[in-house]
Amino acid sequence: MRVALFVTCVNDAVYPSTGIATVRLLERLGVEVDFPEAQTCCGQPQFNTGYRAQTEPLVRRTAAAFEGYEYVVTPSGSCAAMVRQHYPKIGDASAAALASRTYELTEFLVDVLRVTDVGAYFPHTVTYHPSCHGLRMLGLGDRPRRLLEAVDGLELRELPGADECCGFGGTFALKNSDVSTAMGQDKVNNAVSTGADVLCGADNSCLMHIGGVLRREEAPLRALHLADILASTREEPLV
Amino acid sequence: MSGTFVGMPSFPRAAKEAVHNKTLRDNLRHATHTIRDKRAKAVAELADWAELREAGKQIKDHTLRHLDRYLVQLESRVTEAGGTVHWAADADEANRIVADLVKATGESEVVKVKSMATQEIGLNEALEAEGIAAYETDLAELIVQLGDDRPSHILVPAIHRNRGEIRDIFREKMADWGRAAPHGLSDTPADLAEAARLHLREKFLRAKVGISGANFMVAETGTLVVFESEGNGRMCLTLPETLISVVGIEKVVPTWRDLEVFLQTLPRSSTAERMNPYTSTWTGTADGDGPRTFHLVLLDNGRTDTLADEVGRQALRCIRCSACLNVCPVYERAGGHAYGSVYPGPIGAILSPQLRGTQSEIDASLPYASSLCGACYEVCPVAIDIPEVLVHLRERVADQGGKGHRVEKAAMKAAGWVLDHPGVLGAGERVASRTRKLHPSKLPGAGAWTRSRELPEMPAEPFRDWWKKNRKPKSDGKKP
Numbered sequence: 001m002r003v004a005l006f007v008t009c010v011n012d013a014v015y016p017s018t019g020i021a022t023v024r025l026l027e028r029l030g031v032e033v034d035f036p037e038a039q040t041c042c043g044q045p046q047f048n049t050g051y052r053a054q055t056e057p058l059v060r061r062t063a064a065a066f067e068g069y070e071y072v073v074t075p076s077g078s079c080a081a082m083v084r085q086h087y088p089k090i091g092d093a094s095a096a097a098l099a100s101r102t103y104e105l106t107e108f109l110v111d112v113l114r115v116t117d118v119g120a121y122f123p124h125t126v127t128y129h130p131s132c133h134g135l136r137m138l139g140l141g142d143r144p145r146r147l148l149e150a151v152d153g154l155e156l157r158e159l160p161g162a163d164e165c166c167g168f169g170g171t172f173a174l175k176n177s178d179v180s181t182a183m184g185q186d187k188v189n190n191a192v193s194t195g196a197d198v199l200c201g202a203d204n205s206c207l208m209h210i211g212g213v214l215r216r217e218e219a220p221l222r223a224l225h226l227a228d229i230l231a232s233t234r235e236e237p238l239v
Numbered sequence: 240m241s242g243t244f245v246g247m248p249s250f251p252r253a254a255k256e257a258v259h260n261k262t263l264r265d266n267l268r269h270a271t272h273t274i275r276d277k278r279a280k281a282v283a284e285l286a287d288w289a290e291l292r293e294a295g296k297q298i299k300d301h302t303l304r305h306l307d308r309y310l311v312q313l314e315s316r317v318t319e320a321g322g323t324v325h326w327a328a329d330a331d332e333a334n335r336i337v338a339d340l341v342k343a344t345g346e347s348e349v350v351k352v353k354s355m356a357t358q359e360i361g362l363n364e365a366l367e368a369e370g371i372a373a374y375e376t377d378l379a380e381l382i383v384q385l386g387d388d389r390p391s392h393i394l395v396p397a398i399h400r401n402r403g404e405i406r407d408i409f410r411e412k413m414a415d416w417g418r419a420a421p422h423g424l425s426d427t428p429a430d431l432a433e434a435a436r437l438h439l440r441e442k443f444l445r446a447k448v449g450i451s452g453a454n455f456m457v458a459e460t461g462t463l464v465v466f467e468s469e470g471n472g473r474m475c476l477t478l479p480e481t482l483i484s485v486v487g488i489e490k491v492v493p494t495w496r497d498l499e500v501f502l503q504t505l506p507r508s509s510t511a512e513r514m515n516p517y518t519s520t521w522t523g524t525a526d527g528d529g530p531r532t533f534h535l536v537l538l539d540n541g542r543t544d545t546l547a548d549e550v551g552r553q554a555l556r557c558i559r560c561s562a563c564l565n566v567c568p569v570y571e572r573a574g575g576h577a578y579g580s581v582y583p584g585p586i587g588a589i590l591s592p593q594l595r596g597t598q599s600e601i602d603a604s605l606p607y608a609s610s611l612c613g614a615c616y617e618v619c620p621v622a623i624d625i626p627e628v629l630v631h632l633r634e635r636v637a638d639q640g641g642k643g644h645r646v647e648k649a650a651m652k653a654a655g656w657v658l659d660h661p662g663v664l665g666a667g668e669r670v671a672s673r674t675r676k677l678h679p680s681k682l683p684g685a686g687a688w689t690r691s692r693e694l695p696e697m698p699a700e701p702f703r704d705w706w707k708k709n710r711k712p713k714s715d716g717k718k719p
Contacts, residue, residue: 007702009658013668014695016702023710035706040658046651048611050633054655061659132612165568169610174687176608178255181691182264182572183610212692 002032004069006062006102008079008204009041015204021231022075022105028233029113038065043090044082049171052090059091063098071112072102075227077134078203080104085137104134105227106143106202116146121234123153127196128226129187129210131203132165144202144226151229157194161186168209184213192219202226247579249604254573263399263574270398271565277511278562278618284513285503294500296622299556302492303546309458309491310537316461320523322533327485329540330360336536337362337450337483338369344481346371346447352465352472353377354452355559356485356538358390358581359594362450373450374416374442376471378435385412391575391583393561394509399574402426409434417441439471449479449530453486454558455501456535459494462522463535466505466515473519482521482530487538489546489555501558504620508560541594550631554589556621561586563615563625569608578605585615589628597636606632661703668701675699 003026007019023033043058062083066072074080080102088096109115128148134140148156167173167183174180187210191199199214201207204225211223224238232238247253257263282288302309314324327333337357341349349366351357351373363373363384375384382397383390386408390396397405406426413420418438424430451472453463463484465472476482492498506515524533546552564570564584575583579601580591588609592602606629615625637644657663675697688694 009664012702013671014698016698016700016705019702020705023706033710035703035710037703037706038661040661040664046655048630048633049647049651050606050630050635050637051648051651051655052634054651057655057659132610132614136613136617163614165610165612165614167568167610169612172607172610176251176254176569176610177687177690178251178258179569179572180610182258183568184692208695209692212688212694215693216691 001030001071002034002069003071003073003108004034004036004066006039006042006066006072006074006079006083007035008074008076010205010208011075014208015225018075018204018225018227021225021227022073025118025227025231026073028231029109029115029118031113034069036065036069042079042082044079044086045170047082047086047090055090059087059095063087063091063095066098066101067094070101071108072098073105073108074102075105075225076203076205077104077131077138077140078205080107081133081137104138104140104202106134106140106147107138109147109230110143117150118147118230120151120230120232121153121237122151122229122232123237124198125155125157125194125196126198126200126229127157127159127191127194127221128162129159129166129191129199129201129206130162131201131206134202135163140202147226147230148200152234154229157196159194159199160190166206166210168206170205173209180209181213184209185217188213188217188219191221197221198229199223200226200229247599247601249600250573250577250579250608251604253577253579253601254569254608257574257577258572260574262401264572266399266401267571267574270395271571274395274511274565278508278565281507281511281513285507291500291504292620292622295504295558295620296556298492298497298500299558299621300553303489303552303555306488306491306546309493310488312458313456313461313491314537316458317523317533317535318461320461321525322461322523322535325534325536327536327538327540333360333485333536333538333540334362334365337485338366338371340481340483340534341366341371341448342369344448346481348372348374348446349448349450349483350374350376350442350446350475350479351380352449352451352467352475353380353396354450354485355393355581356452356487357450359487360485360538360540362485374446376439376442376475377467378432378469378471381435381439382408385409385416389576390581392564393559393582393584393586394564395561399576402428402431405431413438439474443471443474443478446475446479448481448483449475451475451482451484453484453490454505455498456486456491457493457495457498458491460522462495462520464498465517465519467517467519468510468512468515470517473517476519476521477529479530481532481534483534483536485536485538487540488542505558505560508558508562508618508620541596545590545593548593548631551589551593551628553623554586554593554628556623557586557590558621559586560620562618562620566614566618567609568612568614569610573608578608585609585625585629586623589623589625589632592632592636597632597639600642603636603639603641606630606636665701665703669704672697672700672704 043055379397392398
């Protein structure tokens, strides 16, 4: 099976390790991965801030970049939701077609490859934050948790108020910085209360915000993308 | 704190104050989480909740599509039943109509059952200017009025107050408005409720004019409907000689049958009750029973403009249950006052800028008062896609330009150009990665981020460079 990786602009520029982890994970599972280099950003920051005219060329570019691939996989619930929910409204037929072929990573693993045990090894206590767009717009349900529970050595701890927003919200984090930070601090306090070593999520944009608060508050845990954990094995463990 | 919302600062500034007010944060957190959890249980009891939600949406959409027809039908039924219908295009006209009706009775005080429409138009202030005292009789509204405060929640207007604060308000202010608080009043709920009951009973028995809102108006019979918990509404609706109801035009439903849906969804969504304690209905006037004179003031005040907007019109489906407030993480931190309107929370963020336009500072900031987490859409019993309307209104605000948006638009255009040129993007990423050790810990212009959060460390190389080095030779790089 051959898939196109939609790495997303945040992962490309700031969190390449998540893109690399996604490639290694998929290859380990026997999937051939392509990275169409014409891809850039899905246009969500522009669209959600009210700049539809600036969104349209990015929708066209993204749709063209992934033309012809049967499966497009992305390690971001938020970007997948943008493509799935909004592309059919903004773009032409090829954008609508991309929407139906785009999968968030955990959806692709569980629904298409039909695996929950991906052979990962990660000997840490982990608490999982389901980001809003994956949770509500994509309806990821318990897919990420099932994948985490099957990881060898991993102990999953329940996050209080898990389904509450972390406060990132794209430009919301800047435009309403005080409220955004207050939400982030509550998320961090809840994560600390679990006693876990790692706060895991499936969206690096949310983790950039949560991780930023974690580090400012010197909280005793770190933020990690789900793909980084799933890519970790006994042979090549993520420490 | 004044009783009106005029001249509110923009949302981020108003929210900043609330975020740092610990008492307010604690009060709100406790109250919203309690109602939120109870609501979830009450909703889970109904196997057909999804169907009820869809039915409520369909009924409201159908009615809004044929609003002209149903309003005319309503007018003729109310008139046939002995009532008088007045049409008010805006707040000023509605206030003038009500003030003239009260003056015609010769009275100088009125009792009110909680009505958001009258708060929306500032009726109490308008009546005061005409020498007429308006007494709020809803318990929470009473607390807000005595405290010279503003409501901060649709269903629980005094949600921002705790018991101790309420006791202090009663002790200090009740005597100025009528019967004083009992001596040595404690802060136990039963004592506070009894103090309010004694204070209000005096007003109910004296009042000759009552002013109400309505949750629904039934076009086929000309009947108005109020859902309430305390019984104060029934007092206001039955004891006075004259009843004036001020209702937004979107509150009409075609038939009694339609109410069955909302009788189930509204109480569960708002108070987490299977049914609200009091449902009062009235149709015109009846000899020897209730008010002898009935006036219905149908309020537009921006509603037909809202109806004209294909995306935004869904806000008019709102049945004011406040479920969206109770789940909203932004409302929970910012409090209701930050929204600068009688309609706070997610619904306020889409309703106020439509009813009032987006020209003022506060109204231009409201569409951005959300992280677009979608919790509001998920709980809405009439399926208003609030995030969709927020983004739609952001387009309107961005288009009109104004403070900050010209610079932002230029930045978005520049970013759009870079993102449309992957080569340029890759080069930029490379520069950022290679100079990462030189980055100042606090980037200029990123203050809104770095005041409270660390910036992520830039990686040694962007993903696309890793790909070129490690994978590209294996892949032909061509599409399948």
